[in-house]
Amino acid sequence: MPKSEALRGLRDAAPFLIVIAPFGMLFGVVATEAGLPIAQTMAMTMLVIAGASQFTALQLMTDGAGVFLALAGALAVNLRMAMYSAALAPHLGPAPFWQRALCGYFNFDQSYALSVARYEAQPALPLPSKVAYFLGVALPIATLWTGMTLFGALVGGRIPEAFALDFALPITFISLIAPMLKTLAHVAAALTSVVLALALAWLPSGFGLLIAAACAMVAGAVVETLMVRPA
Amino acid sequence: MTTAEVWLLIALLGVGTFAIRLSFLGLIGGRELPPWVLRLLRYTPVAVIPGMVAPLVLWPDATGGEPDPARLAAAGATLLAGLWTKNVLIAIGTGAAVLYAGIWLTG
DSSP, X not given: OHHHHHHHHHHHHHHHHHHHHHHHHHHXXXXXXXXXXXHHHHHHHHHHOOHHHHHHHHHHHHTTOOHHHHHHHHHHHXXXXXXXXXXXHHHHTTSOHHHHHHHHXXXXXXXXXHHHHHHHHOTTXXXXXXXXXXXXXXXXXXXXXXXXXXXXXXXXXXXXXXXXXXXXXXHHXXXXXXXXXXXXXXXXXXXXXXXXXXXXXXXXXXXXXXXXXXXXXXXXXXXXXXXXXXX | XXXXXXXXXXXXXXXXHHHHHHHHHXXXXXXXOOHHHHHHHTTHHHHHHHHHHHHHHHSOGXXXXXXXXXXXXXXXXXXXXXXXXXXXXXXHHHHHHHHHHXXXXXX
Protein backbone atom coordinates (compact mmCIF):
# COMPACT_ATOMS: atom_id res chain seq x y z
CA MET A 1 0.00 0.00 0.00
CA PRO A 2 1.88 3.10 -1.20
CA LYS A 3 -0.39 5.41 0.83
CA SER A 4 0.28 3.69 4.15
CA GLU A 5 4.02 3.68 3.35
CA ALA A 6 3.90 7.44 2.72
CA LEU A 7 2.22 7.88 6.12
CA ARG A 8 4.80 5.63 7.75
CA GLY A 9 7.51 7.80 6.16
CA LEU A 10 5.88 10.89 7.59
CA ARG A 11 5.75 9.26 11.04
CA ASP A 12 9.40 8.19 10.88
CA ALA A 13 10.38 11.70 9.74
CA ALA A 14 8.63 13.33 12.72
CA PRO A 15 11.62 13.39 15.10
CA PHE A 16 13.73 14.96 12.36
CA LEU A 17 11.12 17.67 11.78
CA ILE A 18 11.75 18.96 15.29
CA VAL A 19 15.48 19.04 14.47
CA ILE A 20 15.06 20.59 11.00
CA ALA A 21 12.94 23.50 12.20
CA PRO A 22 15.62 25.37 14.18
CA PHE A 23 18.28 24.31 11.65
CA GLY A 24 16.34 25.77 8.70
CA MET A 25 15.60 28.91 10.66
CA LEU A 26 19.27 29.21 11.55
CA PHE A 27 20.17 29.23 7.86
CA GLY A 28 17.66 32.00 7.19
CA VAL A 29 19.08 34.06 10.06
CA VAL A 30 22.74 33.50 9.15
CA ALA A 31 22.18 34.14 5.43
CA THR A 32 20.34 37.38 6.16
CA GLU A 33 23.05 38.49 8.55
CA ALA A 34 25.62 37.71 5.84
CA GLY A 35 23.77 40.23 3.63
CA LEU A 36 21.81 37.92 1.30
CA PRO A 37 18.41 39.29 0.18
CA ILE A 38 15.42 37.02 0.88
CA ALA A 39 15.16 35.99 -2.81
CA GLN A 40 18.72 34.62 -2.80
CA THR A 41 18.35 32.97 0.60
CA MET A 42 15.18 31.21 -0.52
CA ALA A 43 16.55 30.26 -3.95
CA MET A 44 19.57 28.63 -2.32
CA THR A 45 17.55 26.80 0.31
CA MET A 46 15.06 25.43 -2.27
CA LEU A 47 17.62 24.47 -4.93
CA VAL A 48 20.27 23.00 -2.66
CA ILE A 49 18.27 21.61 0.33
CA ALA A 50 21.48 20.71 2.15
CA GLY A 51 22.19 22.64 5.32
CA ALA A 52 25.88 21.84 5.68
CA SER A 53 26.60 22.75 2.07
CA GLN A 54 24.57 25.96 2.28
CA PHE A 55 26.42 27.00 5.44
CA THR A 56 29.73 26.16 3.74
CA ALA A 57 28.81 28.32 0.72
CA LEU A 58 27.84 31.20 3.03
CA GLN A 59 31.02 30.85 5.06
CA LEU A 60 33.23 30.89 1.95
CA MET A 61 31.32 33.89 0.52
CA THR A 62 31.80 35.78 3.78
CA ASP A 63 35.50 34.85 3.77
CA GLY A 64 35.81 36.52 0.37
CA ALA A 65 36.33 33.38 -1.72
CA GLY A 66 35.45 33.67 -5.41
CA VAL A 67 32.46 31.96 -7.02
CA PHE A 68 34.34 28.84 -8.06
CA LEU A 69 36.22 28.20 -4.81
CA ALA A 70 32.97 28.67 -2.87
CA LEU A 71 31.26 26.31 -5.32
CA ALA A 72 33.99 23.70 -5.00
CA GLY A 73 33.85 23.78 -1.19
CA ALA A 74 30.06 23.60 -1.01
CA LEU A 75 29.90 20.80 -3.61
CA ALA A 76 32.64 18.84 -1.81
CA VAL A 77 30.43 18.76 1.28
CA ASN A 78 27.66 17.27 -0.91
CA LEU A 79 29.80 14.57 -2.53
CA ARG A 80 28.64 12.13 0.14
CA MET A 81 25.26 12.22 -1.58
CA ALA A 82 26.72 10.38 -4.57
CA MET A 83 27.20 7.53 -2.11
CA TYR A 84 23.61 7.92 -0.90
CA SER A 85 22.55 7.79 -4.55
CA ALA A 86 24.50 4.55 -5.02
CA ALA A 87 22.96 3.08 -1.84
CA LEU A 88 19.43 3.93 -3.04
CA ALA A 89 20.02 2.69 -6.61
CA PRO A 90 19.51 -1.06 -5.92
CA HIS A 91 16.13 -0.26 -4.31
CA LEU A 92 14.75 2.59 -6.44
CA GLY A 93 16.66 1.85 -9.67
CA PRO A 94 13.74 0.06 -11.42
CA ALA A 95 11.43 3.09 -10.95
CA PRO A 96 10.58 5.33 -13.96
CA PHE A 97 13.14 8.06 -14.62
CA TRP A 98 10.92 10.95 -13.50
CA GLN A 99 10.44 9.25 -10.12
CA ARG A 100 14.19 8.67 -9.77
CA ALA A 101 14.79 12.32 -10.70
CA LEU A 102 12.27 13.38 -8.05
CA CYS A 103 13.88 11.15 -5.41
CA GLY A 104 17.29 12.44 -6.54
CA TYR A 105 16.18 16.01 -5.96
CA PHE A 106 15.07 15.09 -2.42
CA ASN A 107 18.02 12.79 -1.69
CA PHE A 108 19.44 14.21 1.55
CA ASP A 109 20.77 12.83 4.85
CA GLN A 110 17.43 12.02 6.50
CA SER A 111 15.55 10.71 3.44
CA TYR A 112 18.52 8.50 2.54
CA ALA A 113 19.14 7.17 6.06
CA LEU A 114 15.50 6.37 6.93
CA SER A 115 14.69 4.90 3.50
CA VAL A 116 17.71 2.60 3.26
CA ALA A 117 17.00 1.37 6.81
CA ARG A 118 13.36 0.69 5.83
CA TYR A 119 14.30 -1.07 2.55
CA GLU A 120 16.85 -3.27 4.30
CA ALA A 121 14.31 -4.22 6.99
CA GLN A 122 11.59 -4.90 4.35
CA PRO A 123 13.34 -6.01 1.12
CA ALA A 124 10.09 -7.40 -0.31
CA LEU A 125 8.35 -4.01 -0.22
CA PRO A 126 6.82 -3.30 -3.70
CA LEU A 127 8.52 -0.52 -5.71
CA PRO A 128 5.63 2.02 -5.52
CA SER A 129 5.62 1.60 -1.73
CA LYS A 130 9.38 2.21 -1.61
CA VAL A 131 9.01 5.43 -3.62
CA ALA A 132 6.03 6.47 -1.44
CA TYR A 133 8.01 5.90 1.75
CA PHE A 134 10.94 7.96 0.42
CA LEU A 135 8.72 10.90 -0.51
CA GLY A 136 6.76 10.51 2.73
CA VAL A 137 10.01 11.16 4.58
CA ALA A 138 11.43 13.79 2.22
CA LEU A 139 8.51 16.10 1.39
CA PRO A 140 7.57 17.18 4.95
CA ILE A 141 11.24 17.72 5.81
CA ALA A 142 11.91 19.79 2.64
CA THR A 143 8.71 21.82 3.13
CA LEU A 144 9.48 22.61 6.75
CA TRP A 145 13.12 23.38 5.85
CA THR A 146 11.97 25.93 3.26
CA GLY A 147 9.32 27.46 5.52
CA MET A 148 11.65 27.80 8.49
CA THR A 149 14.37 29.35 6.30
CA LEU A 150 11.84 32.00 5.25
CA PHE A 151 10.88 32.55 8.88
CA GLY A 152 14.55 32.89 9.86
CA ALA A 153 15.22 35.30 7.00
CA LEU A 154 12.28 37.45 8.10
CA VAL A 155 13.29 37.41 11.77
CA GLY A 156 16.82 38.11 10.55
CA GLY A 157 19.24 39.70 12.96
CA ARG A 158 16.65 40.14 15.71
CA ILE A 159 17.76 37.00 17.59
CA PRO A 160 20.09 38.01 20.43
CA GLU A 161 23.63 36.64 20.23
CA ALA A 162 23.14 35.20 23.73
CA PHE A 163 21.18 32.33 22.17
CA ALA A 164 24.43 31.06 20.61
CA LEU A 165 22.56 29.82 17.53
CA ASP A 166 25.94 29.24 15.86
CA PHE A 167 26.26 26.04 17.86
CA ALA A 168 22.90 24.55 16.78
CA LEU A 169 24.69 23.06 13.77
CA PRO A 170 27.42 21.09 15.62
CA ILE A 171 24.96 19.91 18.29
CA THR A 172 22.53 18.68 15.65
CA PHE A 173 25.20 16.79 13.74
CA ILE A 174 26.68 15.20 16.88
CA SER A 175 23.19 14.09 17.94
CA LEU A 176 22.64 12.46 14.55
CA ILE A 177 25.98 10.65 14.61
CA ALA A 178 26.20 9.43 18.23
CA PRO A 179 23.45 6.79 17.91
CA MET A 180 25.17 5.47 14.74
CA LEU A 181 28.38 4.60 16.59
CA LYS A 182 27.17 1.08 17.29
CA THR A 183 30.16 -1.01 16.18
CA LEU A 184 33.93 -0.75 16.48
CA ALA A 185 34.06 -0.16 12.71
CA HIS A 186 31.75 2.87 12.96
CA VAL A 187 33.83 4.27 15.83
CA ALA A 188 37.05 3.72 13.84
CA ALA A 189 35.56 5.55 10.84
CA ALA A 190 34.39 8.48 12.99
CA LEU A 191 37.76 8.82 14.78
CA THR A 192 39.68 8.67 11.48
CA SER A 193 37.39 11.36 10.10
CA VAL A 194 37.88 13.68 13.10
CA VAL A 195 41.66 13.28 13.30
CA LEU A 196 42.30 13.72 9.57
CA ALA A 197 39.82 16.59 9.17
CA LEU A 198 41.57 18.48 11.98
CA ALA A 199 45.03 17.62 10.62
CA LEU A 200 44.04 18.75 7.11
CA ALA A 201 42.10 21.85 8.20
CA TRP A 202 44.80 24.03 6.56
CA LEU A 203 43.72 22.85 3.09
CA PRO A 204 41.17 24.99 1.17
CA SER A 205 37.75 24.54 2.79
CA GLY A 206 36.13 21.22 1.91
CA PHE A 207 39.18 19.45 0.51
CA GLY A 208 40.56 18.25 3.85
CA LEU A 209 37.13 16.90 4.74
CA LEU A 210 36.93 15.05 1.44
CA ILE A 211 40.26 13.28 2.02
CA ALA A 212 39.38 12.59 5.67
CA ALA A 213 36.01 11.11 4.70
CA ALA A 214 37.48 8.85 2.02
CA CYS A 215 40.11 7.50 4.47
CA ALA A 216 37.45 7.10 7.18
CA MET A 217 35.24 5.00 4.91
CA VAL A 218 38.16 2.72 4.13
CA ALA A 219 39.00 2.52 7.85
CA GLY A 220 35.42 1.49 8.65
CA ALA A 221 35.34 -1.13 5.89
CA VAL A 222 38.75 -2.54 6.90
CA VAL A 223 37.82 -2.82 10.58
CA GLU A 224 34.53 -4.49 9.60
CA THR A 225 36.41 -7.02 7.49
CA LEU A 226 38.82 -7.76 10.36
CA MET A 227 35.96 -8.22 12.83
CA VAL A 228 34.03 -10.57 10.53
CA ARG A 229 37.08 -12.72 9.75
CA PRO A 230 39.49 -12.58 12.72
CA ALA A 231 43.07 -13.38 11.70
CA MET B 1 30.97 38.85 -4.39
CA THR B 2 28.55 40.88 -6.54
CA THR B 3 24.81 40.11 -6.65
CA ALA B 4 25.22 38.49 -10.07
CA GLU B 5 28.08 36.33 -8.78
CA VAL B 6 25.97 35.19 -5.84
CA TRP B 7 23.17 34.22 -8.25
CA LEU B 8 25.70 32.33 -10.37
CA LEU B 9 26.98 30.50 -7.29
CA ILE B 10 23.42 29.58 -6.22
CA ALA B 11 22.52 28.30 -9.70
CA LEU B 12 25.71 26.25 -10.13
CA LEU B 13 25.46 24.85 -6.60
CA GLY B 14 21.85 23.83 -7.25
CA VAL B 15 22.64 22.13 -10.57
CA GLY B 16 25.81 20.48 -9.23
CA THR B 17 24.10 19.19 -6.09
CA PHE B 18 21.24 17.72 -8.15
CA ALA B 19 23.75 16.01 -10.46
CA ILE B 20 25.53 14.46 -7.45
CA ARG B 21 22.26 13.34 -5.87
CA LEU B 22 20.91 11.81 -9.07
CA SER B 23 24.22 10.27 -10.28
CA PHE B 24 23.90 6.55 -9.52
CA LEU B 25 20.14 6.66 -9.12
CA GLY B 26 19.80 8.16 -12.60
CA LEU B 27 22.36 6.08 -14.47
CA ILE B 28 22.68 2.66 -12.88
CA GLY B 29 19.05 1.59 -12.74
CA GLY B 30 18.45 -1.70 -10.97
CA ARG B 31 21.98 -3.09 -11.27
CA GLU B 32 23.53 -4.53 -8.11
CA LEU B 33 26.61 -2.90 -6.64
CA PRO B 34 29.57 -5.08 -5.60
CA PRO B 35 29.71 -5.97 -1.87
CA TRP B 36 32.91 -3.96 -1.25
CA VAL B 37 31.18 -0.82 -2.52
CA LEU B 38 28.23 -1.44 -0.20
CA ARG B 39 30.66 -2.05 2.66
CA LEU B 40 32.25 1.37 2.04
CA LEU B 41 28.86 3.05 1.70
CA ARG B 42 27.81 1.83 5.14
CA TYR B 43 30.35 4.21 6.69
CA THR B 44 29.50 7.35 4.69
CA PRO B 45 27.66 9.31 7.41
CA VAL B 46 30.13 8.47 10.20
CA ALA B 47 32.99 9.24 7.80
CA VAL B 48 31.79 12.67 6.66
CA ILE B 49 29.89 14.29 9.50
CA PRO B 50 32.39 13.90 12.40
CA GLY B 51 35.10 15.48 10.24
CA MET B 52 32.77 18.32 9.34
CA VAL B 53 31.83 18.95 12.98
CA ALA B 54 35.25 18.63 14.67
CA PRO B 55 36.65 22.00 13.49
CA LEU B 56 33.36 23.73 14.35
CA VAL B 57 33.62 22.35 17.90
CA LEU B 58 37.31 23.09 18.44
CA TRP B 59 37.52 26.42 16.63
CA PRO B 60 34.05 28.04 16.69
CA ASP B 61 33.60 31.16 14.55
CA ALA B 62 31.49 32.74 17.29
CA THR B 63 34.56 33.03 19.54
CA GLY B 64 36.84 34.06 16.68
CA GLY B 65 38.21 30.52 16.29
CA GLU B 66 39.36 30.23 19.92
CA PRO B 67 38.40 27.00 21.78
CA ASP B 68 35.49 27.76 24.10
CA PRO B 69 34.79 25.76 27.31
CA ALA B 70 31.00 26.12 27.02
CA ARG B 71 30.92 24.83 23.43
CA LEU B 72 33.38 22.00 24.15
CA ALA B 73 31.31 20.89 27.16
CA ALA B 74 28.09 21.11 25.11
CA ALA B 75 29.58 18.99 22.31
CA GLY B 76 30.82 16.38 24.81
CA ALA B 77 27.46 16.26 26.61
CA THR B 78 25.61 15.88 23.28
CA LEU B 79 27.87 12.99 22.27
CA LEU B 80 27.50 11.19 25.62
CA ALA B 81 23.73 11.68 25.74
CA GLY B 82 23.43 10.42 22.16
CA LEU B 83 25.62 7.37 22.82
CA TRP B 84 23.76 6.53 26.00
CA THR B 85 20.12 7.14 25.01
CA LYS B 86 20.39 6.62 21.20
CA ASN B 87 17.81 9.42 21.04
CA VAL B 88 18.49 12.42 18.80
CA LEU B 89 16.16 14.82 20.58
CA ILE B 90 17.40 13.98 24.08
CA ALA B 91 20.95 14.49 22.82
CA ILE B 92 20.09 17.90 21.33
CA GLY B 93 18.25 18.97 24.48
CA THR B 94 21.18 17.92 26.67
CA GLY B 95 23.65 19.74 24.44
CA ALA B 96 21.59 22.94 24.42
CA ALA B 97 21.15 22.85 28.22
CA VAL B 98 24.88 22.38 28.82
CA LEU B 99 25.71 25.12 26.27
CA TYR B 100 23.45 27.70 27.92
CA ALA B 101 24.59 26.70 31.42
CA GLY B 102 28.22 26.97 30.26
CA ILE B 103 27.72 30.37 28.62
CA TRP B 104 25.93 31.62 31.75
CA LEU B 105 28.73 30.32 34.01
CA THR B 106 31.65 31.57 31.90
CA GLY B 107 29.97 34.66 30.39
